[in-house]
Amino acid sequence: MYPRDRIREGMRLYAVTDDAWLDGRTLAECVEQAIAGGATFVQLRDKRASTEELVATAEALVPLCRKAGVPFVVNDDVEAAIAADADGVHVGQDDMACASARAALGSGKIVGVSVQTLEEALEAEAAGADYLGVGAMFGTPTKPEAVDVGFDELRRICAAVGIPVVAIGGLNASTVPALGGCGVDGAAVVSAIFAAPDIEASTKRLRILVDEALG
Numbered sequence: 596m597y598p599r600d601r602i603r604e605g606m607r608l609y610a611v612t613d614d615a616w617l618d619g620r621t622l623a624e625c626v627e628q629a630i631a632g633g634a635t636f637v638q639l640r641d642k643r644a645s646t647e648e649l650v651a652t653a654e655a656l657v658p659l660c661r662k663a664g665v666p667f668v669v670n671d672d673v674e675a676a677i678a679a680d681a682d683g684v685h686v687g688q689d690d691m692a693c694a695s696a697r698a699a700l701g702s703g704k705i706v707g708v709s710v711q712t713l714e715e716a717l718e719a720e721a722a723g724a725d726y727l728g729v730g731a732m733f734g735t736p737t738k739p740e741a742v743d744v745g746f747d748e749l750r751r752i753c754a755a756v757g758i759p760v761v762a763i764g765g766l767n768a769s770t771v772p773a774l775g776g777c778g779v780d781g782a783a784v785v786s787a788i789f790a791a792p793d794i795e796a797s798t799k800r801l802r803i804l805v806d807e808a809l810g
C-alpha cells in the first residue's frame with residue numbers, strides 16, 4: 596500500500612500539468628520549478644496525448660518526482676501509468692471505474708477519483724479510492740465544461756469520508772483562501788502554477804496562501 600500519510604500530505608498543493616504555456620521550457624523543467632516552489636503532488640494531464648506519448652512524458656517526470664519524494668500520477672490512462680511506473684492514476688466519473696483501476700494497478704499504487712457529489716464520494720471511497728478530487732469550485736478557462744460544485748457540498752464530502760480530499764477548479768492566489776474551514780487537505784492547481792512566467796515564485800506564493808488557509 597502506498598503510504599497513507601504521504602498521500603494526505605501530498606494533497607496540500609497538488610500540481611496538475613498543462614503544456615499550453617511551456618514558452619521554450621520543457622514540461623520536466625516546469626515540474627521541477629513547481630516542486631522547488633512547494634508543490635507536493637504532481638499529476639500529468641494531457642487530454643490530447645496518446646498512451647505512447649503519455650508514457651514518454653511520464654518517464655521524464657517519474658525520476659524527478661521520486662527524487663523529490665513527491666507522488667506522481669497520470670490522468671485518465673491506467674495503461675500509461677503502469678508502463679511508466681508512475682505512482683498511480685487519477686480517474687474521473689467518465690474514465691475507467693475506480694475498482695477496475697485498482698485491480699489493474701494493485702494495492703501498492705495510488706488511485707485518485709474525481710467526484711462532484713456526496714454520493715459519488717462515498718461510492719469512490721468504498722471502491723478503494725486513495726483520495727478524492729472535488730470540483731469545480733470556481734469556473735475556469737482551463738476546463739470550461741467543468742460542473743460547479745458548491746462549497747456546501749464540498750464541506751459535506753470532507754465531513755463524510757475518511758480519505759484525503761483535494762479541491763480543484765479556478766484555484767489561484769485570490770480564491771485559495773476560500774478553502775479555509777471546508778475540511779479539505781489541499782488545493783489542486785493547473786493555470787495558477789503552469790501559466791506563470793516564474794513557476795517557482797508563483798508556486799511559493801500559492802503554497803504560503805494554502806498553508807495560511809488550511810493551517
Ligand SMILES: Cc1ncc(COP(=O)(O)OP(=O)(O)O)c(N)n1
Nearest residue numbers: 670685686687688709728729763783
Ligand atoms: C485532482 C483532480 N481532481 C479532478 C480532476 C478531474 O478529473 P476528470 O473529471 O476525469 O477530468 P479530466 O481531468 O480527465 O478532464 C483531475 N484531473 N484531478
Ligand SMILES: Cc1nc(C(=O)O)sc1CCOP(=O)(O)O
Nearest residue numbers: 730731735737741764765785786
Ligand atoms: C482538470 C480540472 N478538473 C476540474 C474539475 O472540476 O473536475 S477543474 C480542472 C481544471 C483546473 O484548472 P485551473 O487550476 O487552471 O482552474
Ligand SMILES: [Mg+2]
Nearest residue numbers: 671686687690
Ligand atoms: Mg479524467
